[in-house]
Amino acid sequence: xxxxxxxxxxxxxxLFSIGQLAAQSPTPSTLVKAGRLLDPRTGKVLSPxxxxxxxxxxxxxxxxxxxxxxxxQGVNVIDLGNATLLPGLIDCHAHLLSNVSVPTEALFVRYGxxxxxxxxxxAGMSPAERALLGTQMAREDLESGFTTVRNLGHSGIDGDAxxxxxxxxxxxxxxxxxxxxxxxxxxxxxxxxxxxAVAEAILQQEFLQVESPDAARRxxxxxxxxxxxxxxxxxxxxxxxxxxxxMSAIVEEAHRSHLRVAAHAYTQEGIQAAIDAGAxxxxxxxxxxxxxxxxxxxxxxxxxxxxxxxGDRLTTLLEASIVISPTLRASLASSDDRQxxxxxxxxxxxxxxxxxxxxxxxxxxxxxxxxESTATMFPALRDAGMTPLDIIRAxxxxxxxxxxxxxxxGAIEPxxxxxxxxxxxxxxxxxxxxxxxxxxxxxxxVVRNDLASH
Numbered sequence: 001x002x003x004x005x006x007x008x009x010x011x012x013x014x015l016f017s018i019g020q021l022a023a024q025s026p027t028p029s030t031l032v033k034a035g036r037l038l039d040p041r042t043g044k045v046l047s048p049x050x051x052x053x054x055x056x057x058x059x060x061x062x063x064x065x066x067x068x069x070x071x072x073q074g075v076n077v078i079d080l081g082n083a084t085l086l087p088g089l090i091d092c093h094a095h096l097l098s099n100v101s102v103p104t105e106a107l108f109v110r111y112g113x114x115x116x117x118x119x120x121x122x123a124g125m126s127p128a129e130r131a132l133l134g135t136q137m138a139r140e141d142l143e144s145g146f147t148t149v150r151n152l153g154h155s156g157i158d159g160d161a162x163x164x165x166x167x168x169x170x171x172x173x174x175x176x177x178x179x180x181x182x183x184x185x186x187x188x189x190x191x192x193x194x195x196x197a198v199a200e201a202i203l204q205q206e207f208l209q210v211e212s213p214d215a216a217r218r219x220x221x222x223x224x225x226x227x228x229x230x231x232x233x234x235x236x237x238x239x240x241x242x243x244x245x246x247m248s249a250i251v252e253e254a255h256r257s258h259l260r261v262a263a264h265a266y267t268q269e270g271i272q273a274a275i276d277a278g279a280x281x282x283x284x285x286x287x288x289x290x291x292x293x294x295x296x297x298x299x300x301x302x303x304x305x306x307x308x309x310x311g312d313r314l315t316t317l318l319e320a321s322i323v324i325s326p327t328l329r330a331s332l333a334s335s336d337d338r339q340x341x342x343x344x345x346x347x348x349x350x351x352x353x354x355x356x357x358x359x360x361x362x363x364x365x366x367x368x369x370x371x372e373s374t375a376t377m378f379p380a381l382r383d384a385g386m387t388p389l390d391i392i393r394a395x396x397x398x399x400x401x402x403x404x405x406x407x408x409x410g411a412i413e414p415x416x417x418x419x420x421x422x423x424x425x426x427x428x429x430x431x432x433x434x435x436x437x438x439x440x441x442x443x444x445x446v447v448r449n450d451l452a453s454h
Contacts, residue, residue, distance in 0.1 A: 027055040029075040030444060033064045034422055035082035040396045041411060043389050043428075049085060053418040056443040061412055080422050080439055080451045086392065087412050088147030088175075088419030088442060089434070090399035091374055092304050093262075093283060093358020096141065096163065096177070097134040097155035101364050102321035105328055113314070114362060115191050118154065122206050130156055134163045137370040138174030143448050144371025145421040145437035148399075148409050149175045150230060152262055152283070153183035154362060156205055158226040173447070178229040178403060180262070182208045184219045184250060185233075186240035210242060213249035220253040231261045233279070236270030247277035260404060262304070268292070275301060281402055283358070286344060293351040302402045303353050305394065306360040308377040310341050310384045320366040342385040349390070356402040357381060357394035375435040388431040418444035422451060 030053040037049030050067040052060040052075075060067060071077075100117030102108070107116045121130070134155070141149060151160040160179035167174040183190065187210075189203040203209065208219035210233075220231055231254040235242050242250070247263075254261045255278075263274035264283045271288050275295050281302040282288070288296075288303075296303060309317070315332045318324050324332075348355055357377060365373035381391045400410025408417050422439035440447040 028444075029054050029059075029072045030078060030418075031067060031071045031075050032078045032080065032085065032420060032441070033068075034080040034085040036426070037061070037085040037412060038392070038427070039412070040087065040389070040393045045084075045428075051085065051412055051418070051420065053444045056417055058412060058414055058416050058418050060414055078446070078449070080449075083422040083424055083438065083451050084426060084433075085412065085420055085422050086427065087396045087410055088421055088440070089145045089395045089437075090356075090403070090410065091141065091146050091149040091175075091359050091361075091395070092281075092356045092399050092402055093306050093360045094141070094146075094149040094151045094374070095154045095360070095362040096137040096149065096151050096370075097130050097159045098362045099133055099137065099364045099370070100362050102318055104322060105324055108318075108322075109328065111193050112191055115193055117364075118206075118362075119192055119194070119202070121154070122156075123202050127156055127159065130159055131162060134159055135166075135172050135174070138163060138167065138172065138177070140369035140371040141374055142173060142175045142371070142442065143440060144369065144375050145434070145440050146371060146374060147175050147419040147421070147440070147442045148178075148403070148405070150178040150180070150262070150358070150403060152180045152230070152232045152264075152358075154206065155179070155181070157182060161226045161228060164229075175442070176409075179227075180230045180232040181223040181226050181228040182206060183232045183234050183264075184208050184210050184216065184223075184242070186237065186242055187211055188238075188240060190234050190237045210246050210250070213245045216242075216246040216249040217253045220250055220257075224257055224259075229259065231259055233261060233263050233274075235263045235265040235274050236267045237264075241267075241269055242273060244273045244276055247273045247279070251277045251279055275299065281356070284360075286340070288344070288348075290347065290351065293348060293353050297351055297353045300354060302398075303348050303355045304402065305345065305348075305355060305357045305381065305386075307341055307345075307357075307384050308359045308361060308374075308380050310380040313376070313380060317363060317365060321364075345381075345384050345386055349386075354398065354401070355390075355394055356399040357391065372435065375437075378431045378434045382431045388428045391431055392427060392434075418442075424451070 032051045037046040048064040050064040100114045103116040164177035166172045185207045189207040210216045260280040262281045263279040265271040359374040359377045361374045397410045400406040420441040423433040425433045427433040438450040
């Protein structure tokens with residue numbers, strides 16, 4: 001009996017020794033060098049620049065020559081030439097498990113922009129199909145430089161939470177995801193115009209309907225069962241509203257579990273309920289008044305801009321998918337909100353309200369990956385009057401604060417996760433450079449590098 005026991009003891013000792021050696025081995029180090037590094041916090045550019053990374057985190061940022069001199073022996077050097085380094089981008093309003101096709105003109109006019117396509121996604125795709133769609137959308141977002149996204153609904157019952165977990169476990173390639181689970185809505189869901197006789201089973205796949213403060217609390221708790229990271233509530237839709245009592249119950253229940261609340265709100269009534277209840281962000285917010293903006297500023301509530309389809313971009317999207325009649329074209333032109341949106345952005349900035357930006361991208365955009373579609377928000381915000389530096393802040397440092405993750409993402413600073421992107425040109429001079437991201441690193445691992453070594 002002694003011999004087998006001896007062999008077993010030797011094996012245990014060997015495994016223990018290997019474990020000790022692995023624990024003692026130095027964390028892999030990487031030095032990323034580039035011609036420029038933009039700090040969104042200050043707007044300053046460091047040139048030439050370098051970032052020293054150990055494992056998943058940034059250790060030091062500084063002049064390239066200085067960091068090269070102190071880098072550990074055997075450090076992996078990534079030279080990006082004259083490129084500009086920025087923090088990984090954050091999309092604060094994503095829909096990774098939906099890729100809605102543009103409906104025919106007749107359906108578009110009768111049921112609205114995305115109702116028919118969203119219905120086909122909910123009722124026509126199995127959860128497994130939708131999960132696989134999410135894996136593609138997530139990878140394409142990451143490849144375009146979006147290293148973090150806040151997914152705000154339209155993901156089935158728990159699709160975004162499952163996607164998040166698979167990415168975190170390393171089984172899939174994608175950004176880190178904050179999952180919202182199902183949206184909390186007034187009775188009837190959101191923008192589907194369903195026959196009540198068949199609506200309930202379909203709505204349950206996408207929404208948690210709120211009819212009272214008690215139902216509001218139950219809805220938050222049901223989402224908590226799926227380990228969501230944020231609660232999304234639709235404050236107003238199609239003339240239906242979440243009441244102040246219901247909104248207050250939602251916010252109280254969410255905050256008790258240390259979750260933030262994102263409120264979809266377009267009307268003054270919906271926005272006011274969200275403000276009075278203490279929601280953490282207003283999504284869209286087109287109907288906000290100056291008095292409401294002051295309240296948001298005083299309460300520290302974020303305004304999340306979602307202007308990806310600003311101007312005539314919806315018409316452009318439709319033209320790429322269907323033939324539209326002169327009548328519909330004229331209707332779209334008459335409803336073009338470019339002046340209103342430009343004024344809204346300036347009002348928000350003037351009042352000193354905290355702001356971030358999200359794509360709200362849910363469309364199948366012909367000829368573009370999901371990441372490329374998401375990135376169309378940058379020229380849209382520019383055309384609406386936002387400066388390039390404010391746009392970059394809206395998807396980096398400001399976005400990180402909105403998520404409550406300012407200690408880990410949103411800036412290239414020591415101690416933060418090594419999420420970096422690089423573009424060939426200067427995004428301050430031309431924000432459309434962010435539509436052409438050439439290098440992506442997430443957690444210290446290179447996802448994409450189209451820049452030749454120098």
